[in-house]
Amino acid sequence: MTSSSLVYETTASAHGGRAGHVDSDDQQLQVRLSVPQAMGGKGGVGTTPEQLFAGALAASFESAMGAVARAESYEEFGVMQVRATVGLQSNGDAHDLQVAFDITLPGLTREQAQHLVDRGAAICAYTRALQGQVAVQYRLHDE
Numbered sequence: 001m002t003s004s005s006l007v008y009e010t011t012a013s014a015h016g017g018r019a020g021h022v023d024s025d026d027q028q029l030q031v032r033l034s035v036p037q038a039m040g041g042k043g044g045v046g047t048t049p050e051q052l053f054a055g056a057l058a059a060s061f062e063s064a065m066g067a068v069a070r071a072e073s074y075e076e077f078g079v080m081q082v083r084a085t086v087g088l089q090s091n092g093d094a095h096d097l098q099v100a101f102d103i104t105l106p107g108l109t110r111e112q113a114q115h116l117v118d119r120g121a122a123i124c125a126y127t128r129a130l131q132g133q134v135a136v137q138y139r140l141h142d143e
Contacts, residue, residue, distance in 0.1 A: 010026070012024045012025070012029055018035045018039075019033060019035050020033055032046040032047070033046045034046030036048060050088065057084040058083060058084040060126045061124050062080060064119075064121075064123050065117065065119070065120035066080070068120055069116060076107075077105065077108050079106065080103070080105050081103070081104040082102070083101070083102040084099060085102070086098070096134075100137040101117075101139065103117055103138065103141065104142075104143065106143040110140070113140050117138050
């Protein structure tokens with residue numbers, strides 16, 4: 001990938017598929033993978049690509065909402081929390097992703113919180129990539 005506006009780029013490699021491991025070129029990411037029993041695997045020690053994706057989604061989306069709050073000079077509010085749930089659905093011999101975000105924004109009105117969710121989704125690279133491709137739910141929760 002080459003672009004004059006490229007801000008960041010990284011590379012990771014998978015070894016052994018879902019039952020192997022993943023590492024990044026700089027060795028900052030080194031993760032063992034396992035296939036959950038629900039998918040016909042042995043389970044055991046290791047994470048799944050879906051868990052890695054859920055963590056990336058939650059972190060990126062929370063950062064996007066924080067950027068909106070700073071840009072729009074929101075007054076200090078409680079600690080936001082974003083929990084992303086990633087699921088796989090059978091679709092013939094393929095699988096489709098589904099994503100749900102559970103979002104807590106304490107100290108904000110419902111309207112302020114919904115605005116941060118909407119604006120965050122509009123600027124987050126991950127949620128933008130999902131648009132029209134993956135079923136996504138955004139669920140706001142009170143403290």
